[in-house]
Amino acid sequence: MERQTAIDIIGLEQCTSCYGCDNACPHGAIDMTVTTGGFIKPVINEACTNCKACQKFCPVIQGNDRSKFNLKENLFYAAKSKNQAIQLASSSGGIFTELSEAILDEGGVVVGVGWKEDLRLEHKIISSKEELALLRGSKYLQSEVGNVYKEVRKELRSGKKVLFSGVPCQVAAMNLFVKDNPNLITVDVVCHGTPSYKPFEAYVKQEFGSKEAVDTVNFRDKETGWETFSVKYVKDGNVLKSEQAYYDSNFWGFVKDYYLNSACYDCKFAEERPGDITLGDFWGIKRELHDKKGVTVTKINTEKGKQLYNCLDIYSVATTKEESTKQAGFKGAITNYPKESYQKIREIMEKNSEFKFSDISPYIEFAKKPTFLQKVIRKIKNIVKVLIFR
Ligand SMILES: Cc1cc2nc3c(=O)[nH]c(=O)nc-3n(C[C@H](O)[C@H](O)[C@H](O)COP(=O)(O)OP(=O)(O)OC[C@H]3O[C@@H](n4cnc5c(N)ncnc54)[C@H](O)[C@@H]3O)c2cc1C
Numbered sequence: 001m002e003r004q005t006a007i008d009i010i011g012l013e014q015c016t017s018c019y020g021c022d023n024a025c026p027h028g029a030i031d032m033t034v035t036t037g038g039f040i041k042p043v044i045n046e047a048c049t050n051c052k053a054c055q056k057f058c059p060v061i062q063g064n065d066r067s068k069f070n071l072k073e074n075l076f077y078a079a080k081s082k083n084q085a086i087q088l089a090s091s092s093g094g095i096f097t098e099l100s101e102a103i104l105d106e107g108g109v110v111v112g113v114g115w116k117e118d119l120r121l122e123h124k125i126i127s128s129k130e131e132l133a134l135l136r137g138s139k140y141l142q143s144e145v146g147n148v149y150k151e152v153r154k155e156l157r158s159g160k161k162v163l164f165s166g167v168p169c170q171v172a173a174m175n176l177f178v179k180d181n182p183n184l185i186t187v188d189v190v191c192h193g194t195p196s197y198k199p200f201e202a203y204v205k206q207e208f209g210s211k212e213a214v215d216t217v218n219f220r221d222k223e224t225g226w227e228t229f230s231v232k233y234v235k236d237g238n239v240l241k242s243e244q245a246y247y248d249s250n251f252w253g254f255v256k257d258y259y260l261n262s263a264c265y266d267c268k269f270a271e272e273r274p275g276d277i278t279l280g281d282f283w284g285i286k287r288e289l290h291d292k293k294g295v296t297v298t299k300i301n302t303e304k305g306k307q308l309y310n311c312l313d314i315y316s317v318a319t320t321k322e323e324s325t326k327q328a329g330f331k332g333a334i335t336n337y338p339k340e341s342y343q344k345i346r347e348i349m350e351k352n353s354e355f356k357f358s359d360i361s362p363y364i365e366f367a368k369k370p371t372f373l374q375k376v377i378r379k380i381k382n383i384v385k386v387l388i389f390r
C-alpha cells in the first residue's frame with residue numbers, strides 16, 4: 001500500500017517544519033533533518049507502519065479554522081512594558097515578557113525560542129523569571145521544536161498553566177495537540193517567514209572563520225534604536241561585531257525574502273491567527289504613540305487572550321485594525337518577492353553543501369552603504385526627530 005504520512009500528502013514544498021507530525025508519531029518513525037537547502041524537514045524511517053496518525057497533527061492538512069474561539073471583533077493595541085530594561089531587551093515593546101511573567105506568577109511555565117549550543121535554535125520550557133532572558137527577542141531562523149507539544153500536554157495534565165509562543169504554524173500545531181484547554185495560552189508572532197540555516201552559517205563562517213566562533217546573535221539589538229536596530233554577534237559575552245541590520249548581508253537577504261522556507265511564500269496561518277494573542281513590531285506607528293525604545297502591536301484574538309491581557313500592568317492604547325496591520329506578516333502569503341534570484345539561490349544552496357556566502361551574494365540586491373554626506377544628513381534628521389518626539 002502506498003505510504004500516506006503527512007509529509008507524503010503535502011510534499012516538502014508545503015511543509016512549514018512545525019514538528020507536528022514528529023510529536024504525533026507513536027512509532028518514532030520521523031527524523032527531523034536539516035535538508036541540503038538548510039530547512040528542517042521530516043524524513044520517514046523504516047519504523048513507519050503507515051498508521052496515518054501524523055496526518056491528524058499536521059496543521060497544513062488540518063487547516064486553521066479558529067471561528068469557534070475567535071472574538072467577533074479582534075482588539076488591537078499599541079503596547080509597551082513600563083519596565084524600560086525589559087522594553088530595551090525585547091524586539092518591540094516587551095509584551096511577550098509581560099504576558100510570560102503573569103503566567104509564571106501563577107506557578108505556570110512558559111515555552112519559547114532560545115539558542116542551543118550549536119548556534120541553532122530550540123523551543124525551551126522555562127519556569128522562572130530569570131530564565132525569561134533566554135527566550136526574549138526575535139531570532140530569525142527555524143526552531144527545533146523537539147517533543148515540546150507532547151511536553152506541554154503533560155504540563156497541562158499536571159494542572160499547570162502554560163504560555164506557548166512561536167511562529168503561527170507552530171501555534172497551529174500546538175492547538176491540534178491540546179484542543180481547547182483553558183490553561184493553555186498561545187502567543188503567535190507576526191511572521192513573514194523563517195529563513196534557511198545555510199546562508200546564516202555561511203555568513204558566520206565568512207565573517208568569523210567558523211560557526212564555533214559565535215555562540216549567540218542578537219538580531220534586534222537596540223543600541224542604535226528600535227527602528228534602526230543592529231545585528232550583534234557574541235561569543236562568551238564578548239561582542240565580536242555589531243552592525244546596523246541593513247548592512248548585515250545575511251539579515252538583508254532574510255528581510256528581503258531571498259531564502260525563506262518555501263511554505264512561507266504561501267502561508268496559511270497569517271490571516272486567521274492561531275494564537276490567543278498576536279504580537280508584532282508596530283512599524284509606522286503614529287507620532288503620538290511613538291517610542292524609540294519599541295512598541296508592540298498586540299492583537300487580541302480570543303476571550304482567553306483578552307482576560308490575560310487585561311490583567312497586565314503596562315502602557316496600552318487601543319488602536320484600529322487599519323493602523324495595525326500594514327505589514328506583510330499580518331496579511332498572508334508573500335507574493336512580491338525576488339522570484340528569479342530566489343530560484344537561483346535555492347539551486348546553489350541545494351547543490352552545494354559547502355557553499356560560501358559569496359556564491360549567493362551576486363543574486364542579492366544589497367542596501368547601499370551611505371556616503372559620508374548621507375550619514376551627516378541622516379544624523380541631522382535623527383536629531384530633529386528626537387527633538388520633535390521629546
Ligand atoms: C521569525 C520571525 C519573524 C518575524 N517577522 C515579523 C514581521 O515581519 N513583522 C513584525 O511586525 N514582527 C515580526 N516578528 C515579531 C517581532 O519581531 C517580535 O517578536 C514581536 O514584536 C514581539 O516582541 P516583544 O517585544 O513583545 O517580545 P520579544 O521578547 O521580542 O518576543 C520574542 C518572542 O518571539 C519568539 N521567537 C523568537 N524567535 C523565534 C523563532 N525563531 N521561532 C519562533 N518564535 C520565536 C519567542 O519565543 C518570544 O515569544 C517576527 C518574529 C519572528 C520570530
Ligand code: SF4
Pocket residue numbers: 004005006024025026027028029030044047048049050051052053054055
Ligand atoms: S508510523 Fe504512522 S504516524 Fe509515524 S510516520 Fe508512519 S504514518 Fe506517520
Ligand code: SF4
Pocket residue numbers: 006007010014015016017018019020021022042057058059060061
Ligand atoms: S507541516 Fe509540520 S506536521 Fe506537516 S509535514 Fe511538515 S513538519 Fe510535519
Ligand code: SF4
Pocket residue numbers: 016167168169170191192193194261263264265267268269270
Ligand atoms: S510565514 Fe507562515 S509558514 Fe512560514 S514560518 Fe511563518 S507562520 Fe510558518
